[in-house]
Amino acid sequence: MSEPLLFRQATLPSGEQTDVLVRDGLIVEMGSVTSKDARSVDAAGLQMLPGLVDLHTHLREPGFEQSETVLTGSQAAAVGGFTTVFPMPNTMPVADNPSVVELELARGREAGYVQVQPIGAVTAGLAGTALADLKGMADSRARVRVFSDDGKCVHDPLVMRRALEYVSSFDGVIAQHAQEPRLTEGAQMNEGEVASRLGLAGWPAIAEETIIARDVLIAESVGAALHVCHLSTAGSVDVIRWAKARGIRVTAEVTPHHLLLTEDLAESYDARFKVNPPLRSSEDVMAVRQGLADGTIDIVATDHAPHPAEAKECEWDVAAFGMVGLESALSIVLLTMVESGELSWSDVERVMSRAPSQIGRVEWSGLVVGAPARLTLVDPADRHVFSAEHLASRSQNSPYLGRELPGRVVYTAFDGYLTVDAGTLVPAETVAAHAAATRANSAASGGVTNG
């Protein structure tokens, strides 16, 4: 087993200062703690959070390993303070059956940086017509509860209705990529004056809003749970607000980039800023921040989307959609929501750890004695110019390169061992050895780890 760790004088989300002793994978003592055998870590001035949980990640394995693997994506997650990620199923082959989700789960366990909790496809091959092996994936070792055709919208209303109903049989949730396909044929960026001026085909807000409006009504009629991925417009916030007031079981996420970046970045034709849904107007940015602040939007999720250089170093309309986001997510939330006073640290704990765990149906215990030691320590006073050296992902398509960002993850611990130590990623072999030891120990004691 890994060595015991004593984090001294960490600041909890409540603002309270405490020592935290970690032993055998668990938080075993808090308050004023002394230990003879634990490694002492000075956490004075550092903010402790429960390990962050990303409900929307692309790990690209299997099939697109030139962009990312489960290992490199897990490393990017650890660097960003995450201890659980939910990879989307648009792999090759598609994660629409038990064998692919179990492969992802196994790769995640071998890597050992985070809990990799696969999302299954809603429809076979993401084709939008026949349902995927939904119950098969739910009953697999990966215990899939979140299903999504992310990247594509489940646009057929009959298929969407059936999927919502079907997964409610086993407490599943459909995470919808809301994009009306006919209204977005060839779409390249937010519809509006900037797109018209640049000659890039518009992706209108209504293409997102009409699908969300339709889906909340379907979810209401069948009493099922709906999760809305990467909501990006002011109108979408209004629809979700209305649906929640009506008592509909809907949750929603916003990405860090939609909290900060705006459509005018496309003026450079630099495809690092090409993402789906697209960067929107500053009015939309203000609306999604407000929605996150008032609880209309439940969580922040990265939509971490790695792409190789050649998919971005090209004409805008042939470039791939998406940007990496795991390493920078917490900094962007600090910059846009915490430093402005719109979210407290307790709110950050909620929107980046507790609520995504609840929506994703994974256990969450928080920073309490007896809980699995999944935590991260961030230096909120740090400011740094974000650069490629801050990325652990195999891909470097970050929109933040060259920007000054606040906050730096200094330590991340996963099930009792460090994955980030003094701001540096712990090497893969060390982490994998810890993970193997944890699994062996767990098997010996008959316990189950990693859910």
Place this chain on the structure above:
Amino acid sequence: MIRHLLSTRDLSRTSAIALLDTAEDMAALGARENKKLPALRGKTIVNLFYEDSTRTRISFEVAQKRLSADVINFSARGSSVSKGESLKDTILTLRELGVDGVVIRHPSSGAPQLLAERDWIDVPVVNAGDGTHEHPTQALLDAFTLRKEVSGDDSRGRGLDGARVVIVGDVFHSRVARSNIWLLEHLGARVTVVAPATLIPSGAERWPITVSYDLDAALSEPVDAVMMLRVQSERMREAFFPNAHEYAQGWGLTEERFARLAPSTLIMHPGPMNRGLEICSAAADSSQSVILQQVANGVFVRMAVLYSILTGTSEVSHE
């Protein structure tokens, strides 16, 4: 002096007028028996055409040859592009071949700007039309033609202050319209854009134009020039308008509308025309039509652009 010509939006009034004045010099040369100028002797210019365009490519090629440049025509169809080579790799190859300037037409909006702003190649770039973004030499030749008609031999140094121009048709898909809107604004003209609402770009209310859906109303006031845009028949399938007949009735320069125009109103079209759709033959072939002058002036304007950018001066020496 401008380094590249990527758009008219970022072209200042001063630079635009300087280009138009240089084009006047080129037009004067064009009247001589020996039309050729040695200005670009020893310079190699590549015409990088990723989109079919016989008219624009030939116009550039004539301009380059009159300036004595060595010309390489690169069309996507006959090159490794059809085998999947990236724009970047193609440009790096051209860099190693030692070209002195690139004229690029590309179906992707922004492709010329990438060439100019990335470190792929360090030579002047002229946009010969990119996607639905801009077509700056077309707008310059339109302004040149208009200025010459309005101010005659007294054109030099002038803008188009106070001129009223009506642009009609598929502004939504037209790079010509975009470049004209910005350039005419810089030169002081007043622009009215007329089209069905489906063909007006989103956000156009923030542009320096008056938007109208009613062509007859727009033409009821005195107009210096009517610029008809090409309408592509595939737009009907995309539900922009119901059919050619209805479009022609509503937004075409029909014989009835043409008959009501003042004799001084110029008729312009960037070509190629759809006779009977956006413009009737009576208008296209009338004495008010400057459509063929546009073609001739295109050579002078492109000579002026290449000359100014590649020699770094707008003064033409008559060696």
